[in-house]
Amino acid sequence: MPNQASEFAFIAVAGTILVLLLLLFIVSFFFIFQKRQIQNHQEKASLHAQHRQEILQVQLEIQNQTLQHISGELHDNIGQLLTLVRLKLNMLEVEETITPGQIEEVNEIVEKTIHELRGLSKSLDGDFVENFGLVDNLTHLLQRISSTGKHQTDIFIEGETYRLAGQKEIVLFRVVQEILSNILKHAKANYIKVSLQFTPTHFNLTVLDDGKGFDYEGVLGREMSQSGAGLRNIQRRTEMLGGTCTFQTAPNEGTTVHIQLPSLTT
Numbered sequence: 001m002p003n004q005a006s007e008f009a010f011i012a013v014a015g016t017i018l019v020l021l022l023l024l025f026i027v028s029f030f031f032i033f034q035k036r037q038i039q040n041h042q043e044k045a046s047l048h049a050q051h052r053q054e055i056l057q058v059q060l061e062i063q064n065q066t067l068q069h070i071s072g073e074l075h076d077n078i079g080q081l082l083t084l085v086r087l088k089l090n091m092l093e094v095e096e097t098i099t100p101g102q103i104e105e106v107n108e109i110v111e112k113t114i115h116e117l118r119g120l121s122k123s124l125d126g127d128f129v130e131n132f133g134l135v136d137n138l139t140h141l142l143q144r145i146s147s148t149g150k151h152q153t154d155i156f157i158e159g160e161t162y163r164l165a166g167q168k169e170i171v172l173f174r175v176v177q178e179i180l181s182n183i184l185k186h187a188k189a190n191y192i193k194v195s196l197q198f199t200p201t202h203f204n205l206t207v208l209d210d211g212k213g214f215d216y217e218g219v220l221g222r223e224m225s226q227s228g229a230g231l232r233n234i235q236r237r238t239e240m241l242g243g244t245c246t247f248q249t250a251p252n253e254g255t256t257v258h259i260q261l262p263s264l265t266t
Contacts, residue, residue, distance in 0.1 A: 082113060133169070135155075138176060138194055142155055151184075151190060151191070155194045155196070158195070162198055164261070168241050172205070172238075172261070175238060175259070176205070179234060180207065183209045186211075187209050187212060187213075190210055190211075193209075203261045203263055206258050208254065208255070211255060212251065213251050213252055213255050214255070216231075216250075219231060238259050242262055243261035
């Protein structure tokens, strides 16, 4: 009997120890799991905050570039049209007789100036971009470029179109604006083509011109103060959207810019 009592006591003690160890393991596992959950939430919150900071930085950069774009448009297009109107009116002041044709000519220039102002306003309005979408805004932008008579433009769309999520569509539109602005300033191109391909997993956008091209590696190798900042901004903003941006160009061979993003649908 004493032996049986000792065995029962040993089993009871051993069982109690095992239960306590099991409880200790469960409690430890619970606290470790909670700690990891908190760490994961903190990491996600940190990444989200970093992403918001990057978006804010890009928005500030875009605002500065938008102001530069407005300045260039006012000087190069609208300013020239208004100067032409003033010259026409000055000529009419010294005319002894004014014909309906002369008045009509001035009216046409004024109408074209108003059209340019409206087009500029739409291209700069973020709400307009968000409301009407990437395809419509790119189509409108290319029409404005071709209306000057200096460039022929085309836009091609492949696949069933969809909207990109959040602010990404606006950022992408500003990226394309910068690409087109570089073409107009530097490429001396006659033809510009934009192609959009919508697939269930990826969105592809290509901008092609038949201009003079450039030495891509040479430009990237220069100091930021000299040139190349625009190319780096285009690539950085595309990467921020989770995509890739590649340039295919060489002197006298035109330029093709290819952007690929995950579908990022809403």
